[in-house]
Amino acid sequence: MSPYTPPRPASRPPLDAEEEARELEAFLRAQDPVDLAAADWHMRWEQGLDAEGERQLQAWLAEAPAHAAAFARLDRSATDLHAIAVDLRRAGAATAPVPAPVPAAEPPRAGRPRFSGWRFAGWRAWRPRLPRPAWVALCGMVLLVLGHGWWQLPGFEQDYAVARGQRQNVALPDGSVMHLDAQSRSRVSLYRDRREVHLAEGQAMFSVMPDRDRPFQVLAGSARVTVVGTRFSVRVEPLGADAGTVRVAVEEGQVQVQGQVQVQGRPVLAGHARTETADLRAGQVVVVAADGRVSAVAAVSPENIAPWRQGMLRFDSTPLAAVLQEMERYGPTGLVLDDPALGALLVGGSYRIGRVDEFASVLPRILPVRLVAGADGKTRILGAADR
CATH class of the missing domain: 3.55.50.30 (Phage tail protein beta-alpha-beta fold)
Structure with missing residues (x-):
């Protein structure tokens, strides 16, 4: 009697190149073109770029802020993705048969779809050099970018505008309260990892519900105010010689005020050129100039903090x-x-x-x-x- 041989599990037949390409193309078509281009550039950058490739990458990054942001998101996640790719390659090497010679890449076909200035055919130019686990890692990279984008979507976002002669008290979903004075405009965005208020005009008083996992930030003019839980006021000077300056006063607790440099009307953290911060406690006030300079900390009496509330x-x-x-x-x-x-x-x-x-x-x-x-x-x- 011959020895018993257990049945081997049925293995999935490998996808042919065209079917694999169709699957990937369908996946890619459903994604954001900027994220896809960033993934393309990041993979090529990690494989090594020559001087011309580096020049082209820098030109692409400089084309739009969204390009640099997407590339940066990928780069922040690169360490984890590398670990996943290594594990996948090891698993594939342990079970895969000796691979057949890889055929030469077919030339790009005319009329291939374009995504925001980069060619889909570019994927085919270097796809054969990557083992299938790397394809999985690439798709995982794109999904991670999309997941990061989902994580950055606010769970709550609302604009508020108070007319002349009016005031408004706003109870926020996180338990904080925002008191808006007359002729004030703000946008509240509550994310999964932080809470943000953009004070575009006027002045407001904040009573912040403590949450160490989600810092509360107020962005006003050239200032960024960060707290965990406290009561403080923020005022944007509208006109005159002090137009654009921001006054921050603390009634209770502690806040950090950071100056920001304005580049083309958008705030950029001053740390890129200099760092100007001030830590305030109850009864203290600072003024942030329009160019991001932070004044010396001064004392303020409680009755002079947002007296408009009374x-x-x-x-x-x-x-x-x-x-x-x-x-x-x-x-x-x-x-x-x-x-x-x-x-x-x-x-x-x-x-x-x-x-x-x-x-x-x-x-x-x-x-x-x-x-x-x-x-x-x-x-x-x-x-x-x-x-």
Whole structure:
């Protein structure tokens, strides 16, 4: 009797080259062309580029910010992908028969589809040099990019705009609260690994729910404010000599403020050229200039942190022109200032929002000015000696 031989498991017949190409082409057609081009360049870069190839890669990266971003995402994941590819090659080497000679690559066919300036035929030019595990690794690389893109999609995103004279309290899904002042605009984006608020205009007060796994960041003008859980205010100066500056004051907890350099209207972390940061605790304030410079940390009293929440405006040696501009956020004042010299006079004190009559009655007592009512219903602010 012959010895028993257990049956061998049925093996899947190998795909022929054309069927394999069709499968890959169908997969690639469903992906973002930029991600595919980045995967193509990254694989070629790792195999080694000559001087001309390096020049072409740098030119492609410089064509659009999306190109560099996609390539960077791949590069950050390269270590893990290399480990996967090595494991796949080892597994394939342990079970695969001796391979037959690889046929020469067929020349690119005319009319092959193009994806955003790079040719699909380029894949066929170097595909035969890669074993099948490398194809799997490449597809895994593309999927990882797409997965990273999914991870970067916000789970919640909403724009908010508050009209003149209004205020809005917004309860966010993470438990934080955003208090928006009049004439303020913001966008809230809650991601899986962070929380972001882009304050485009105006000022806001934030009460942040602690979450160490998802830092809370406010991006305003040239400043980036990062916290875990605290209460702080952010103000973007709209006009005048200080236009574009950002004021950050902390009421409770601790925040980090980082200056950002503006490149073509988009913020770039200042660390690329210099690093300017400030760590603030309760009762401290900094101002970030429009060019990303961060001021020295100063003290601020609690009542001067977002006093608009209590319906008050507080000024400390503030030019009269800036005072009137601030009051106009909450409604028309009817006060007209024609003389720039008078606009430079400094004002101090606390005033109730919406009570322009109270401010107007005090003004001649604290500054050398007089008020003259006009036939148009406006009140002009003139110098005390002017007639």
